[in-house]
Amino acid sequence: MIDLALATILLPVLGAVLIALAPQPAAKSICRFFAGLALLSVLYLAYGFAAGGKVATERAFITLGDVEIVGFAVDTVSVLVAVAVVAIGFLVAIYSGGYFDVGNREHADIGRRRFWAFLLVFIGAMAGLVFTSTLVGQLVFFEITGACSWALIGYYEKPKALASALKALIITHIASIGLYVAASVLFLDTGTFSLSAIAQLPTGAKTVVMLAILVAAWGKSAQLPFHMWLPDAMEAPTPVSAYLHAASMVKVGVYIFARALMSSGGTPEIVGWVGTIMAVVTLVYGFVMYLPQADLKRLLAYSTITQLAYIFLGLSLSVFGSDLAFKGAIAHIFNHAFAKTLFFLIAGSLSYTAGTRMLPVLRGILAKSPVIGIGFTVAALAITGVPPFSGFFSKFAIFAGGFRVADAHPALMILVVVALLESVGSFAWFLKWVGWSVPGKPSETMAAAAPLPASMRLVLIVLIVMAVCSSFVATAWLG
Template sequence: MITLPTTFLTFLALAATLVPFIGAVVIASLPREHAKWICHGFAAVTVVIALVIAFAFGNDSHVVLIGFGDTEVLGLTLDRVSVLVALAVISIGYLVALYSIGYLNEGNREHPDIGRRRFYAFLLVFIGAMAGLVFTSTVIGQLVFFEITGACSWALIGYYETPKALRSAAKALLVTHIASIGLYVAAALLFIFTGTFAVTAIATLTASQKAIVLLAILVAAWGKSAQLPFHMWLPDAMEAPTPVSAYLHAASMVKVGVYIFARGLLSSGGAPEIVGWVGCTMAIITLVYGFVMYLPQIDMKRLLAYSTITQLATIMFGLSISVFGSDLAFKGAIAHIFNHAFGKTLFFLVAGALSYTAGTRMLPQLRGILSKKPLLGIGFACAAMAIAGVPPFSGFFSKFAIFAGGFEVGKDHWLLMVFVAIALLESVATFAWFLKWLGQCIPGKPSEAIANAAPTPFTIQVVITVLIVMSVCSSFIAAWWLG
């Protein structure tokens, strides 16, 4: 049985998924010089669709698109979590498309490029796959879009076609595909236990069945979100063009993992504590590892890669804490998905703007940014403060909710209190480390690379300005939206 959406909002959710795929087909059919404008146009239409969904959203809605009898194979779910996350992944996809118009050209001092069609086509497919994954109501739907995002990451990480880029692309594809076995297992077991693939069916399982299915989903989530033991693909993914790195690390690939885990917990009707203990333990181990790996990095993008690993560990930690009964920690984790998306995109796109204009992203060579490139200097500082969780920037408020939820449940579980203390120390240490680089890179006399920097393209300036505003405002949007 195949049916069409029965309500206006579910129709728009389907459109948000399909429009980018249609745009990719159009790009493949027309000459290269039109690709960037087609990509920008279709991404803009998708943003408008996402905004209409957000403004018109009232009550939760669900529709079955493909089903056989009582077996739901593919459907759409709109609720406060899916709409908020979809808005982030789609809007950042649009900003990355706009940024790429200025970034992918022969004036780029680090990577001169003509902006080939496949970059823009795969970027649109990525946006559509992310929208589909966020709105899908079944584990089999998650699995389909999970694999599409893997294929897109492979194509985009290897975009420059250097030997290292191609190896890194293959590594990302293989590692995340191995982790996807967890989602295959979860889909198979859910069907065996309930006769359907609907994520909401998890709530009907016994405690032991829930634990098995949710832990299988967690394995897949570790792979996409670059958590130990599947973390190794993410730093090497820096071989991608910086707009791709921004989208991979901020709003798309890495957010797949934390989102499918969040959706599983939200639909479970109460997860067994073993899921929380496993999730918390691995999150804290990943958090400490990621911070230690900050320390030797001088390549700005590799530093941000390990920062992404730790930020996702913080989200995983918040989600896992919620298993013990903290709704505040769950909302904080969802808000951090939204906040981190904008803050980390800003940081990566500032790094890309510096490499475009100065020809390097090596931190020791970047001094006096504020005096020569004030917008990039402000963007650097705002992004660092947002990621480190310094008020009034967005990361502070979502991290505060996660830590508050941790202290709330830690009263009854002393080991959780230890975990929360470690996470809090890591957050403070992250602030100290970013403060070090702020002091070295932002003020003072410009270094040779900064002094000789080329002009920053207009589209890059526009995107960075928008993201600076969002690095402050996103937390208020998320808090208001989630209640």
């Protein structure tokens, strides 16, 4: 199992090296091929792990004396999240082959080698972060994902894009200080960097470590007060935005916090209170920022901030004893990955065909392009948690777990109710834009839209299916 995890990490990196050595025309094919190999590797890993009874395994990879520096672990959560990370990376690679074309009405770019190389490194780094079992390993892959996001956000090399890339790099790097603090305290108290050692810490040290990891998680997942880099990251090519916002960069934060909770052997309640309060504050802020947005990508950026806040909410509620909220949060990582990828790639498809993402001029999408119209509707319903779409089931688990622990902690009831009201408001706001943009006679902009390449249509169809089915996969896997 560990060997397959390592293969999933290293195959994309090998592909990136080959792209650097190969001529430009071969870069796209190499990227797709190695992303596909990584997907086959992680799917075989998932199959073998399930067939073997889902027995968790761990192996030290780099040691110094008796100190484990970097290790890797395969368990129920890491395998589920790795499948999402790698599968979406592969789908983005397929989609990008059609998106980067001279026929793209917004950005007529053929896709330079560095895009394909950094996308593969990103996939490998995310797989590494998911499978690593030490805080040092998390730090290494944390910083590699930051470097990849910097390179891809600034891909078009315009002043605003370069400034946005630097902003993302600096803010997430500042937040990473939390991981350095956590690693230092853990090592000084236990003599190891292994995440499993968190359970051995005394209460005070454990509180410091968990809060430090939470701060680092806020930075990567664009939560208040580190949120400001994410909307500006929209300067990236839309396939990059899809991967950043759905399965890679922003999922780093929620994932490292989830793994810390899994390893803590019981977390001090102060961590749960801090996490829950900040999640609800971020939810309310994100909803308010929906209202002035006319650019679909910026609207989706603030939607990402709020959806990640739901995950932090579920993880934080688990501190008070709700296993249901924890499983709901993990399922929401998986569900949101596919639904938000779909929504961003719908935005990219509109840019490709119509030359704009500005919602006020986009009307009659369904009549002009049924796949885009259906995808727009499905993505909106999945993101806002409407049954039978995927977001409903994971959100339901988070809220059900929240109401359950609120019986013993009445103050939590207020926070959970506020989050529930935000969910209703979010549904109303997205429904407004679905009603405006999808049905009816095509506007002048949509009437002049160009056809969508077959590779882009194929990926949208796969993601539409996953926006319905991912919750069943996550539920069956997590039990």
